[in-house]
Amino acid sequence: MNILVTGATGFLGKYIVRELLDNNHRVFALVRNKAKIPSGWEDIQIIEGSLTDNISGQIQEIDAVIHNAAKTPGADFNTALQDNLKDDFFKTNAEGTQNLIQLCQGLNIHRFIFVSSHVVVEEYRQDYYTCSKRKAETYITKSDLNWTIARPTGIYGANDYWKQQIKKYRKMRFTKIYGNGNETLQYVYVKDVSKAVVNIINNSQTIRKSYILAGPSPFSKNQYYKSINNIVKTNILIVHIPLWLVRLIVIICDKLIKGLQIKYKNIINAIIPLSYNIEQAQSDFNFRPRDFEHGLKDLLNDMNEI
Structure with missing residues (x-):
């Protein structure tokens, strides 16, 4: 398929592109900056x-779309709360998606896979990133396309961010955790997500359905650092900070420092x-993600290859 x-x-x-090529698909890549194109992409159009451009003349041959582009908050989710970024989130994530849907409808491209996020199902989240992704999903589900929505949780894998995290963990003596550390996470390995997205394309069972893509089971924040210690060979000590103390510190700082952005509710x-x-x-599509410790081992191996 094209x-x-x-x-x-x-x-x-990048992992989706590699998975598509490994499955003998012809890939067309929409990029904002050609300078970011990796080596080895000679066979990619x-x-x-x-997302807001009219690219209809360049996608006449397309059979399906994997819409993965988005403006995200990055590592600091607080950016999704900044009023000055509201328009950017909605222009890229909502309006950009709407434009792409209209292009597909005009060219009779029916298959549309949207990479959304798990945050859309978390009702307490009302930040601009989450709301813009919810609006994008609404545009998709109201369309006549053969859509599928994939909602990955926190994705980990070999990239610059995780390289820096691993380096930081290897130097770290201790880490603070607010509360008892029993809150659960359910991260998913990047290769499991890219494989799932590609497997969805030709699977008719997935049409007009939404899927959470997460690891096989949740694990606690305490277990997260135990796994880091075990796999990365570190010795990080966990220091728990009681929530009553956190609240007291926030109240005091809020009174002493004008314009402080820290909110107890956000914590x-x-x-x-x-x-x-x-x-x-x-x-529906045999999704079999690896567990976090297995994924960490693969992450370290992949880091040695890039």
Whole structure:
């Protein structure tokens, strides 16, 4: 198949492109900056532009779209709360998606896979990133396309961010955790997500359905650092900070420092336990993600190869 991938030069996008090539698909990559194109992409058709551009003349041959591009908060989710970035989130994530849907409808491209995020199902999240992704999903589900929505949880794998994290962990003596550390996470390895997205394309069972893509089971923040110590060979000591003390510090700092952006509610939201059911994905397209420790081992191996 001829498949258009948006966000192709991003973290997940690069793995999706590689998975498509390994499965003998012809890849068209929408990129904003050709300077970011990795080596080894000679067989990929490059389309330079943004989500809001009219690229209809360059995608006449396309059979399916994997819409992976998005403006994200990055490592600091607080950026999704900044009023000055609201328009950027909605222009890229919502309006960009709407434009792409209209292009597909005009060219009779029916298959549309959207890489969304797990945050859309977390009702307490009302930040601009989450709301813009929810709006994008609404545009998709109201369209007449043969859509599938994939909602990955926190993705980890070999990229610059995780390289820096591993380096930091190897130097770290201790880490602070707000509360008792029993709140749960359910990260998913990048190669498991890219494989799932590609497996969805030709699977008719997935049409007009949404799927959470998460690791096989949740694990606690305490277990996260135990796994880091075990696999990365570190000796990080966990220091738990009681929530009553956190609240007291925030109240005092808020009174002493004008314009302080730290909010106790945001800290509480950050430690809400996350747990997801992936049975539907397992049933419909044999989604079999690796556990976190297995993924960490693969991450370290992949880092040695790039």
